[in-house]
Amino acid sequence: VVRRRLLQRYEHQPFISCLAGFYSCRWKRYQRRRTEPGKCCCKTRECVFFPLLVGAFCFSLVFLYLWGEVKNDYNNFDWYNYGKLGFWFLWSLVLLVVAAILFTYVTLLLVLAMCLLAEGQQLYLHWSHKIGTFLVLGFSITALFILSILWGDQWKTVCLSFQITAPYLHIGAITIMVLLSWPVALHAIRADKKVVQVIIVGPYLAILLFLFLIPLGMYSPCIREMGTLGPKPALIGHRGAPMLAPENTEMSFQKTIEHGGDGLETDVTISYDGVPFLMHDSTLRRTTNIKEVYPNDSAQNAALFSWDTLQELNAGTWFLKDKPFSCMGSLSRADQNQAMNQSIYKLSNFLRLADSQNKLVIFDLYRPPEKHPYRNSWINRTLEVILNESGIRPHLVLWLENNMRSFVQSVAPGFQQTMGSKAPVEDLLMDNIVKLNLAYTEMSSEDIRKYAEANITTNFYVVNEPWLFSLAWCSGAHSVTTNAVHTLKNLSQPLFLMTPQQYNIMWILTDLTSVLLISLIFAL
Incomplete structure (x- = not known):
């Protein structure tokens, strides 16, 4: 008898055999056990562990959604790690791949468990899968905690994404509830007590009712009547076109112009001998070959070098x-050769290029460090270059620097005064502000409309992803600063744009179809 039990294999039900094999890692000498009516679906230890499996799925889903939606800011994440580690690597892409693999793994385990429950089988998760589940749960919680501490603004990105994805997340949630109806109905019917049936079915129906009604409180600026959509936001190249060419170089700005950008954004630093040049970082390590030419000075502030020294460096x-962006395409041989020969770009040359192409310019102006000759005259020196050396028409300059704004207005009244933060409309008008330059996480269709009524336009930075650009378009933004001019220029209308009537039809059909399917499953 013992020998027959040891050699006993599954009955001729290959589907259930495969499910139990993958879930429990018992393929041969294993006697399958069914759940008897009125009995629990698994032993006490497995009952305790199953919620952990569900928790691992939920936390990994939240992290994967978060990290997928903040793809717009992957470059910032990689730049942050570069500052900490001292070398450049696409950590953001690695984290996305790891999150996707872990979510897929725990999702497969949960699907196997639900299928086994639907077939009335007892659950037994193999110890190796239990360790894997703990790893997924620990990784997801730790990653969410660290990102919340170091990069908490990304939750604002997630909230913005709901304005675009909520209608489709709603359909996905309803679909999951339909799939769950089979094991819920099966175990409710097998329960031998009314109280147990209520405990099983009650929460399920409550969640289902909540999902049916949640669209009543849903808002998306991309759900609007036909003919009410405003003009497409203007595109300002962030440091040029940094996905196509080295940032803040002549080639980068030329690429922006080639792809139809409406403006150019950059960062201005002043050399030790008073030449304003374009550089985002405080040092030259990331975007030049300073380590090869002057290895002992690679950590020195970029503003402490003379212009003659800066000209010697390669910036391409x-x-x-x-390859600073994960979504970079392959460059042609001509573009590769051009990129390899780029040098640090002077502000005066940048302004002449913008003026010749009739492009708006906006820039962050960095104050030189202590003991720099132009520490206290940095704004004056920059104005000299703009007004006397470059010849750019004043109305093309969006002046962002807030220091000495009154003085700047007196010597250059033609500049478009731009503020980098929200403020009451009255204060902005008093300072002659005509444009706001805001982080995209501060996007609000209500605020955009309020400022527009006072003839104050809004620009949001840095907007790279099509869904985020679509949200800015639907919200009424006047312009966006972007790394992806070449991609966003091709959008003819916002993604996910629909009329309220179309959304109501989608919502009602989804709810009616799900009610019909769930009713049939419970009836059968």
């Missing part, structure tokens, strides 16, 4: 080596 080879 790093771009081909490090």
